Amino acid sequence: MGVMASYCQLCGLPVQHDHYVATERPDSWNIYRSSEPSFTRPALPFGPEHGWMTEAVGLDPYEDSDPVFGKVEDGHLEDESGEPHFVCHGLEDRAVLHKACWEMAGQPRSFQTLAAAPRLHDWVLMSRYQEQLFEFEQLVKDGRAAWLIAPNLPAGAENRQRIEALLAEARRVAELPPVMKASDLPATNSWAREEVNYQDKHSFWRYRDNLARGLDLEGRAWVNFGICLPFEGLADGPHTLGLELFESKLLQAVRPLAVILACRGKVNQWDYLCYTDRVEECERAIRALEGPAVEFDHAAQPDWEFYWKHIHPHLAGRYEEVETV
Numbered sequence: 001m002g003v004m005a006s007y008c009q010l011c012g013l014p015v016q017h018d019h020y021v022a023t024e025r026p027d028s029w030n031i032y033r034s035s036e037p038s039f040t041r042p043a044l045p046f047g048p049e050h051g052w053m054t055e056a057v058g059l060d061p062y063e064d065s066d067p068v069f070g071k072v073e074d075g076h077l078e079d080e081s082g083e084p085h086f087v088c089h090g091l092e093d094r095a096v097l098h099k100a101c102w103e104m105a106g107q108p109r110s111f112q113t114l115a116a117a118p119r120l121h122d123w124v125l126m127s128r129y130q131e132q133l134f135e136f137e138q139l140v141k142d143g144r145a146a147w148l149i150a151p152n153l154p155a156g157a158e159n160r161q162r163i164e165a166l167l168a169e170a171r172r173v174a175e176l177p178p179v180m181k182a183s184d185l186p187a188t189n190s191w192a193r194e195e196v197n198y199q200d201k202h203s204f205w206r207y208r209d210n211l212a213r214g215l216d217l218e219g220r221a222w223v224n225f226g227i228c229l230p231f232e233g234l235a236d237g238p239h240t241l242g243l244e245l246f247e248s249k250l251l252q253a254v255r256p257l258a259v260i261l262a263c264r265g266k267v268n269q270w271d272y273l274c275y276t277d278r279v280e281e282c283e284r285a286i287r288a289l290e291g292p293a294v295e296f297d298h299a300a301q302p303d304w305e306f307y308w309k310h311i312h313p314h315l316a317g318r319y320e321e322v323e324t325v
């Protein structure tokens with residue numbers, strides 16, 4: 001297993017300080033490791049308030065064994081007895097969390113009670129920084145340095161509130177029954193993310209992955225349409241932060257009128273595939289938002305082909321397909 005970061009399955013931040021540091025040579029980086037004396041200076045001045053990120057706990061996804069505690073490097077948690085546990089990017093043989101996040105969650109024995117957390121929209125939005133190693137510098141440039149401060153310190157209040165909100169939403173979602181009616185979909189929250197190369201085009205996807213088995217369309221004419229946010233630049237560039245913040249407002253605005261099935265970021269445009277039986281109300285709610293100019297597209301976009309041909313059937317492997325008009 002090569003160099004990699006593992007991400008807390010509650011708060012989305014890495015469970016180590018390791019990151020790439022640019023050198024004076026172009027296109028050349030060193031790796032800063034928190035686990036060893038290093039000649040590479042970190043890009044950020046880590047202090048005691050950042051130490052919490054390196055204290056990890058590994059939970060059994062199936063409630064078969066007790067939590068293990070230790071440090072994580074390159075996808076492995078080494079527990080106090082020296083035994084390694086494979087956690088990969090965060091969820092494999094064990095689900096890895098910061099010890100501080102696990103304590104905020106009431107020290108659960110297994111991951112079952114928190115399993116919804118890494119599928120929350122706010123968690124998935126953290127993916128902009130979740131590269132092979134975490135993009136600490138970009139997070140700080142985006143004005144989110146407060147998220148790196150230990151949640152149990154007074155200075156970590158903003159981070160604590162962020163984690164408490166994720167925790168509350170994860171618990172709310174865990175209590176929900178399996179979605180059976182299309183009209184119940186807006187109240188749920190379950191997202192996945194994917195980076196895609198399709199027909200020589202690169203794009204970033206976030207999509208709902210809880211289209212439940214035997215979904216009841218209630219005899220209503222659910223239709224899908226596109227919401228387009230044109231902008232200049234690359235879909236994963238730092239300037240898209242404003243669009244991501246707008247996306248959270250967009251999701252709130254269309255609840256409970258519609259379900260955003262998927263979001264796709266590509267060069268110069270972000271698109272949302274929206275699914276509703278109340279198109280006009282939905283458009284009004286979106287137009288009332290402050291933010292970038294929004295375009296609506298009611299034609300069956302050939303651009304959504306990837307979703308319907310690849311993502312959706314993949315979901316349908318676990319769930320029945322939603323009918324589309």
Ligand SMILES: [Zn+2]
Pocket residue numbers: 008009010011012013097098101
């Ligand atoms: Zn955490």
